[in-house]
Amino acid sequence: MPNTRPNPLLSDRDIAFHLFEELDAESLTRLPAFSAHSREGFELFLDSCRRFAREQLFPLYRPMDAEPPVLRDGRVRVHPRMGDLWRGMTELGLINAMRPEAVGGQGLPVTVFTLATAYLMAGNLSAYGYVGLTAGAAHLIETFGDAALKDALMRPMYEGRWTGTMALTEPQAGSSLADVRTTATPAADGTYRIRGSKIFISGGDQDFAENTVHLTLARIDGAPAGTKGISLFAVPARRLGPDGQLVPNDVHVAGVIHKIGWRGLPSLALNYGEEGDCHGWLVGAAGRGLPQMFQMMNEARLMVGMNACASASAAYHEALAYAQERTQGRPLTSRDPSSAPVPLVAHADVRRMLLRQKAIVEGSLSLLGYTALQGDLSHHADSEDARARASLLLDLLTPVAKTFPSEKGFEANALSVQVHGGYGYTSEYMPEAWLRDQKLNTIHEGTSGIQSLDLLGRKAVAGGGEALRLYGEEVARTVERARAAGVEGALCDALAAATDGLLSLTMEVAGRGLAGDVDGMLRHSSHYLDLFSTHAIAWRWLEQAAVAEEALRRGAGATDAAFYEGKRRAAAYWLRTELPRCAPLAQLIRSNEDSYAAMPVEAF
Incomplete structure (x- = not known):
């Protein structure tokens, strides 16, 4: 029978690492918009979210999955406990937590809110979905509506009544x-x-x-x-x-x-x-409906990205615990059939699957945290140039932050099923449900194909490639930091070379569009998004490796030393095994290979 032990959903230590060591969210309190906040306040909010996720949301995940909403007498009836969850999330102030006090909000940084709500999404993404959608709809009215509309419609939503x-x-x-x-x-x-x-x-x-x-x-x-x-x-x-x-x-x-x-x-x-x-x-x-709606659409795309990351995280932690407690087989070198079986985690291929899940989950958290930070800076940085820079980076990375966790998160969830073996594809165990959830994330708020067209057709080439140039500067800064921290030089060199390749490839492909060959420019947009995403996660892993090396140099206790060693290993894994994929992808894009474009419909 399935194990009933609790699932942590996410690693508290890892969330603290991203928020306070990698992104330095505490520094946001030096900006006027967040001067009333403190690290202690951020940690209290984090703790409230994680406790609600583990104690309230997660226990109702399976019942809500098993009893979906029904249409009865013209109205939708949801799970009877959903109302309790809604009131709990409303009492936490989640709907308008990031909004200013003028509309009843807490004025929390997007960075803090995003990492905190990862727990809620991992606990019960369907229940949290009502919050995310309501917050986005109310924010639209707050931004573009008149005073009467705000009073009549926005306030009841922010208050959780609607x-x-x-x-x-x-x-x-x-x-x-x-x-x-x-x-x-x-x-x-x-x-x-x-x-x-x-x-x-x-x-x-x-x-x-x-x-x-x-x-x-x-x-x-x-x-x-x-x-x-x-x-x-x-x-x-x-x-x-x-x-x-x-x-x-x-x-x-x-x-x-x-x-x-x-x-x-x-x-x-x-x-x-x-x-x-x-x-x-x-x-x-x-006539401005679509540009205005893009505010909510982009917020929703990042929410879907975090939903995908959270689902992959919950499944990863389930697989990790299962692999540590389930005994099966013996080491390859063992010749004694009477010896005790070893835990699954002792087998190299199981560790391979777990490390890949870890790399995808924690790489995604890093990228989503970084984009959230750009969201804060795009509105509240202390100079117009800094705000403009952050806005360009946020726009560029939004399709990546939506798509990578969704596409690779599905792979991570499939690996969780695989680690569980025959139990993985049964409904008595959790991984199959998270795998079902995960597939929707590649479709929600614009399919991966649509995101690829947005990235290559708009974001990467906008303003003559200014956002891409800024991205290159950010990556170069990380490479420099990693070298100074003592990260293996070959890993730094690999990312630097891959960055040069990405920038030159983008300009080359953009040239096709400028020459009038838009179809040729976008023919391999999906491969371009794959390449860009792989590179972006390599960048975020090198950043994490640099932070880990700096911490180890300062001295760390045994528990923290093991944590940082995990960061070093996962970074090396991604940079050695995934980043090399960029070169053949670039070659394919340059070749403009047209098998599917030239395929006659009747030939299918």
């Missing part, structure tokens, strides 16, 4: 937002009458909060085709009636999508305006 969603996708359009057909007709009262259908709307209805507000993309009557004709509307499932009571707003759940993972968070098909009485409120300027 939830929020992002409603972009339509049945006929999928990810092609230029083909959105939902319409908005101006009404005499200053609102709009919304009519259309949306699909795959996560958290689109529930029965634990009073209301749900859908941040919806639609076209005002007469708007031009394409993305420039799209506007953003706040459409509550229930609106305030003349007597101040909530009344139905002609938003109807057309169906619940049955998913392989994230089963505790409903994914819905919604119909607006079946009765011609769906009221929507314009958010921001007409």
